[in-house]
Each structure stands twice: as C-alpha cells, then as structure tokens.
Amino acid sequence: MSALPSAAIGLTIDDAHIKARSxxxxxxxxxxxALLFAAATLVLLILGAAAASMLWGGRLAxxxxxxxxxxxxxxxxxxxxxxxxxxxxxxxxxSAIAMVIAIPVSFGIALFLTEIAPTWLRGPVGAAIELLAxxxxxxxGMWGLFSFVPFxxxxxxxxxxxxxxxxxxxxxxxRGPPLxxxxxxxxxxxxxxxxxxxxxxxxxxxxxxxxxxxxSAYALxxxxxxxxxxxxxxYTRSAVVGGIFLGLGRALGETMxxxxxxxxxxxxxxxxxxxxxxxxxxxxxxxxxxxxxxYLSALIALGFLLFVVTFIVLAIARLMLYNLARKEGH
Amino acid sequence: MSRAxxxxxxxxxxxxxxxxxxxxxxxxxxxxxxxxxxxxxxxxGMHALTPAIFTQTxxxxxxxxxxxxxxxxxxxxxxxxVLIGAPLGIAAGTYLSEFAERHPAWRETIxxxxxxxxxxxxxxxxxxxxxxxVRSVGHFxxxxxxxxxALIVLPVVVRTTDETLRLVPNVMREAALxxxxxxxxxxxxxxxxxxxxxxxxxxxLGLARISGETAPLLFTxxxxxxxxxxxxxxxxxxxxxxxQFAMSPYDSWHALAWAGAFIVTVFILLLSVAxxxxxxxxxxxxxx
Numbered sequence: 001m002s003a004l005p006s007a008a009i010g011l012t013i014d015d016a017h018i019k020a021r022s023x024x025x026x027x028x029x030x031x032x033x034a035l036l037f038a039a040a041t042l043v044l045l046i047l048g049a050a051a052a053s054m055l056w057g058g059r060l061a062x063x064x065x066x067x068x069x070x071x072x073x074x075x076x077x078x079x080x081x082x083x084x085x086x087x088x089x090x091x092x093x094x095s096a097i098a099m100v101i102a103i104p105v106s107f108g109i110a111l112f113l114t115e116i117a118p119t120w121l122r123g124p125v126g127a128a129i130e131l132l133a134x135x136x137x138x139x140x141g142m143w144g145l146f147s148f149v150p151f152x153x154x155x156x157x158x159x160x161x162x163x164x165x166x167x168x169x170x171x172x173x174x175r176g177p178p179l180x181x182x183x184x185x186x187x188x189x190x191x192x193x194x195x196x197x198x199x200x201x202x203x204x205x206x207x208x209x210x211x212x213x214x215x216s217a218y219a220l221x222x223x224x225x226x227x228x229x230x231x232x233x234x235y236t237r238s239a240v241v242g243g244i245f246l247g248l249g250r251a252l253g254e255t256m257x258x259x260x261x262x263x264x265x266x267x268x269x270x271x272x273x274x275x276x277x278x279x280x281x282x283x284x285x286x287x288x289x290x291x292x293x294x295y296l297s298a299l300i301a302l303g304f305l306l307f308v309v310t311f312i313v314l315a316i317a318r319l320m321l322y323n324l325a326r327k328e329g330h
Numbered sequence: 331m332s333r334a335x336x337x338x339x340x341x342x343x344x345x346x347x348x349x350x351x352x353x354x355x356x357x358x359x360x361x362x363x364x365x366x367x368x369x370x371x372x373x374x375g376m377h378a379l380t381p382a383i384f385t386q387t388x389x390x391x392x393x394x395x396x397x398x399x400x401x402x403x404x405x406x407x408x409x410x411x412v413l414i415g416a417p418l419g420i421a422a423g424t425y426l427s428e429f430a431e432r433h434p435a436w437r438e439t440i441x442x443x444x445x446x447x448x449x450x451x452x453x454x455x456x457x458x459x460x461x462x463x464v465r466s467v468g469h470f471x472x473x474x475x476x477x478x479x480a481l482i483v484l485p486v487v488v489r490t491t492d493e494t495l496r497l498v499p500n501v502m503r504e505a506a507l508x509x510x511x512x513x514x515x516x517x518x519x520x521x522x523x524x525x526x527x528x529x530x531x532x533x534x535l536g537l538a539r540i541s542g543e544t545a546p547l548l549f550t551x552x553x554x555x556x557x558x559x560x561x562x563x564x565x566x567x568x569x570x571x572x573x574q575f576a577m578s579p580y581d582s583w584h585a586l587a588w589a590g591a592f593i594v595t596v597f598i599l600l601l602s603v604a605x606x607x608x609x610x611x612x613x614x615x616x617x618x
Binding site for chain 1: 342343345346348349350352353354355356357359360361363364366367368370371374418419421422424425426428429430439440442443444445446447449450451452453454455457458460461462465481484485488512513514517538541542543544545548549552569572573576577584587588591594595598599602606
C-alpha cells in the first residue's frame with residue numbers, strides 16, 4: 001500500500017514522501033547535533049591546547065634551567081639567566097594581601113545585602129558593587145598610578161612605616177621609603193578588584209539557605225549575627241570557600257592593574273613597600289622586548305606556571321561551588 | 331532577669347550591632363572605591379576629550395593627536411571577536427543544554443572546563459593565541475587580536491546560553507516535538523526564540539568584557555601608530571594605547587590615555603546598564 005486515500009479532506013497522503021522526508025530530517029538532525037558537539041568539544045580543546053602550547057613554548061627554559069627555574073631569583077636578560085622566583089613570590093604575596101582585604105569586606109557586603117539592608121536598597125547597592133567588576137583592569141591601573149599611588153605615598157605609607165614598622169616580628173614587612181608603588185599598593189588594588197567577585201558569590205549562596213532554617217533560629221531568639229554565623233555560614237561553607245578561591249584565581253592572573261602599580265622590579269625585598277614583580281606583569285612588560293629564544297621561552301614558561309596555578313585554584317573553586325548545588329538538588 | 335542573663339543578653343546585642351555596623355562599613359568601603367575610580371576617570375577624561383580624538387591618529391612621542399585609529403581598531407577587533415566567539419558559544423551552549431542527555435559525564439566535563447576558561451587569566455589566552463596565530467604566521471595582526479578576544483567571549487556565551495535554554499520549560503519542547511518537527515527546527519525556531527533575551531544578554535556581556543581587555547592584545551594585535559592597512563597588519567586598540575600612553579612621561583600622551591579610558595569606561599557602563607535593564611524587562615518572558 002503506497003497511497004492512503006483520505007476521503008474526508010480530499011487528499012492522498014504519500015507514504016513514500018513521508019519516509020523520504022523523515023530520512024532527510026533524521027540526517028539534518030544528526031548533522032546539527034554533530035555541529036553542536038564539535039563546538040562544545042572546541043571549548044575543551046582550547047583549554048588543552050593552551051596548556052600544551054605554553055608547555056611547548058616554554059620547553060627551552062624548562063630544559064635549560066630545570067627545577068631551578070622556580071627557585072632561582074636571578075632574572076638577567078643580558079646574561080640569559082632566568083629564574084622565576086621573584087615574579088612567583090610577587091604574585092603570591094600581592095594575591096595574599098588582596099585576599100586579606102577582600103575576604104572580610106566581601107563577607108560584610110554579602111551580610112549587608114542579604115540581612116541588614118532594607119529590601120529596596122539591596123538591588124541598587126548590589127548592582128553598584130557589581131559595577132566594580134565591570135570596570136576594566138586598565139582603568140584600575142590608571143587610577144592606581146595617577147590617584148592611588150600618590151595618595152598612598154603621601155598619607156598611608158609614612159604612617160605604615162612609622163607605626164607598623166615598629167611592631168616586632170612583622171615590622172620589617174612594613175619598613176621602607178614611601179614610594180607609593182610596590183607590593184602593598186598592588187595588593188590593595190587587587191583586593192578592590194576581587195571584592196565584587198567574592199561578594200556576589202557569597203550573596204548568591206547566602207540566598208540559597210532555606211528560609212525555614214533561618215526562621216527557626218530567629219524563633220529561638222537568635223540575633224541576626226548569630227543566625228548568619230551559626231546557621232547561614234555553616235550551611236554555605238563549601239560554596240563560600242569556592243567563592244574565595246574564585247577571587248583568588250582572579251587575583252593571581254590579574255595583569256594590567258598590577259603592571260601599573262607594582263613597579264616592575266626584579267628584586268626580592270623583605271619590605272612590602274618596595275617595588276616587585278608578578279608573573280603576569282613580567283609577561284606583559286617584557287614579552288615584546290624579548291630578543292632571544294631563551295628569553296621568550298622563559299616568559300612563556302612563566303605563563304605556563306601561571307596557567308597551572310590558576311587552573312588548580314579555579315578547579316578547587318568550582319568543585320566547592322558544585323557541592324552546594326548538589327545539596328540544593330540541582 | 332538576673333544580673334548574669336542581663337550581661338549575656340547585652341553582650342549578644344552588642345556583638346550583633348557591632349557585626350551589622352561592620353557590614354554597613356564594608357559596603358561603604360566597596361562603594362567608596364567605585365565612586366573614587368569613576369570620579370577620577372570621568373573627571374580627567376572629560377577634560378581630555380576633544381574633537382581631534384575622533385579625527386586624528388595617535389601622535390608620535392610628546393606630540394598632539396587623537397585616537398581615531400585605535401577606536402576603529404578596537405571596534406573592528408571587538409566586532410570580529412563577537413562574530414567568531416558568539417556563534418561558537420551559542421552552539422556549544424545548545425549542545426550542553428539540549429543534546430548531551432545521553433553523555434552526562436562529557437557534558438559536566440565541558441561545563442567544568444568552560445567555567446575555568448571563564449575565569450582564566452586573559453594574559454594566558456593571549457600567550458596561547460601568540461603561539462597559535464602570531465608565531466606560526468610570523469607577524470602580529472589584527473586577526474590574531476580578534477581570535478584572542480573571541481576566546482574570551484566564548485565561555486561567557488556558552489554559559490549564558492546553557493543556563494537560559496535550561497530555563498525554557500519542557501512543555502515547549504514536548505509540544506513542538508509532538509507536532510513531528512525535527513529537533514534542529516525545534517531548537518532554532520522554538521527554543522532560540524524563547525531564550526533570545528538571555529542569549530543576547532550573554533553576547534552583550536561578552537562584548538562588555540572584551541572592549542576593555544588589554545592583556546590578550548599586547549602580543550597578538552600589538553599596536554600601530556598609524557591606520558592599519560588591513561587586519562593582517564599590527565592593529566592599534568584603545569586599551570593598548572591607553573596602557574602605552576599612561577606609562578609614558580609625556581603630558582599630551584597622558585591626556586589621550588585619559589580620553590581613551592573615559593571612552594572605554596562610559597561604553598562599558600552604558601552597555602552593562604542597558605543589558606541589565608533589557609534583562610529585567612525580558613526575564614519573565616523567558617521563564618514564562
């Protein structure tokens with residue numbers, strides 16, 4: 001039976017035609033699916049290829065210097081001696097300062113946006129804080145160089161040198177000339193830059209706490225602070241840590257703002273008031289000046305180290321954040 | 331109330347007020363920097379803004395000029411970055427949301443990797459594109475700059491597309507499929523239409539992110555004091571010019587850097603405010 005007469009609507013439905021059409025459509029579907037699959041796989045390929053290409057580009061430096069590349073603090077472009085310790089140290093220290101500032105402030109902002117502020121204020125203030133994340137890092141850099149550095153040099157650093165510099169144990173960290181540029185300034189600017197990232201994650205996860213949990217605690221007579229500290233924070237702990245690591249990942253890889261205010265000096269100094277260097281700033285400053293293969297390779301090897309470190313930090317962040325999502329039942 | 335309970339009660343109240351005060355102070359601290367940075371940028375930028383900015387090319391050291399070539403270069407590379415990155419991102423996001431139901435492990439792996447790519451340092455992506463498209467070709471070019479920017483747009487669009495499509499109710503898919511429509515048509519003509527506001531938001535967010543990006547352009551597009559003859563040649567962009575001019579010792583270059591910073595900041599602020607307003611207006615259409 002090849003044709004089905006349909007008296008009611010006066011049409012004949014052609015079986016062969018339907019079959020042909022469904023074959024075509026199946027083929028189109030398969031093609032569409034393959035296309036989308038390729039695009040999704042590309043995302044994976046990009047990350048893998050980025051890692052592989054930097055490992056390959058940096059192989060000359062890794063082969064020449066071996067593991068000493070990481071612990072050697074000599075960076076001599078003329079003598080072709082490259083050790084990454086100064087930029088690695090600078091990256092870690094400036095990010096640590098950033099975290100010391102950003103974690104408590106972000107927690108305070110999340111607290112304000114979820115518990116303290118009147119409802120009508122939460123939207124606008126939250127949007128304003130998120131605008132901080134939208135400002136490009138080059139603007140942070142320019143503002144840092146032309147406004148914040150002079151401000152630090154004139155008002156903050158002399159005080160730091162005089163008072164914190166006199167404190168036993170940590171004193172040497174804060175002793176030095178008030179240059180303005182340096183590790184402390186860079187750390188503060190980085191801290192400001194990551195506040196919106198950490199605070200928006202904290203705010204979002206604080207909102208996921210079931211109202212019944214919070215209300216039970218309030219019903220027992222808890223204060224707002226006790227609810228946040230004893231109910232909200234334990235419930236969201238892993239996601240809060242995830243948000244912090246997300247901010248850390250940002251701070252480690254931040255380039256332009258740090259390049260402006262860190263001072264770009266390949267020297268190791270005890271004081272946080274002295275200029276230093278970071279991995280990203282070294283690459284940004286010196287890449288186009290690299291005049292020898294080993295110099296270029298050393299810079300790409302630095303990029304590879306940065307990639308590995310941020311990958312680990314961001315992977316931890318994501319795993320921590322997924323934990324809460326799973327608890328939520330998504 | 332005995333004396334002891336009164337003491338504990340008061341201590342709890344004091345702690346609570348203290349914590350709330352710190353919360354307000356932290357918020358004020360965050361907003362303080364926002365206003366300081368915007369004020370400095372807008373103030374310095376306003377004073378540096380002249381008609382010559384839009385008509386003349388970037389000057390030699392210490393000279394007078396404008397940013398016309400950098401503005402056009404930025405426009406071209408950002409546009410190309412979005413044109414390359416957005417379709418790929420939409421396709422990948424669609425796969426994750428619609429077509430990966432039989433490969434959940436693969437889907438979660440790609441989501442995980444995309445999330446990492448989303449926050450990966452942009453300078454690392456610049457290095458990658460350098461080895462991919464500059465070293466292999468032998469010279470810096472606007473095209474490689476556009477590719478680097480596309481790599482930044484891509485994960486943003488993947489994520490928003492994935493999330494928006496997942497918000498589209500299943501009823502819509504089932505209704506369309508029950509009519510015998512093939513899946514690709516359901517996706518393109520039904521789901522994309524429902525999710526369009528969300529996907530567009532993702533594309534605009536991607537555009538906002540790349541229009542201020544400097545690090546990935548430093549060693550892909552490099553810079554050019556004059557008009558780039560084509561995207562095959564080194565191409566100047568506003569952020570890279572701002573970087574170069576701000577770090578220089580010349581006052582005329584500083585003024586141009588502020589003007590560039592002003593244009594970039596205003597563009598990004600307007601874009602993000604417009605995106606936010608657009609999303610607020612359309613959010614319920616997408617979810618309904």
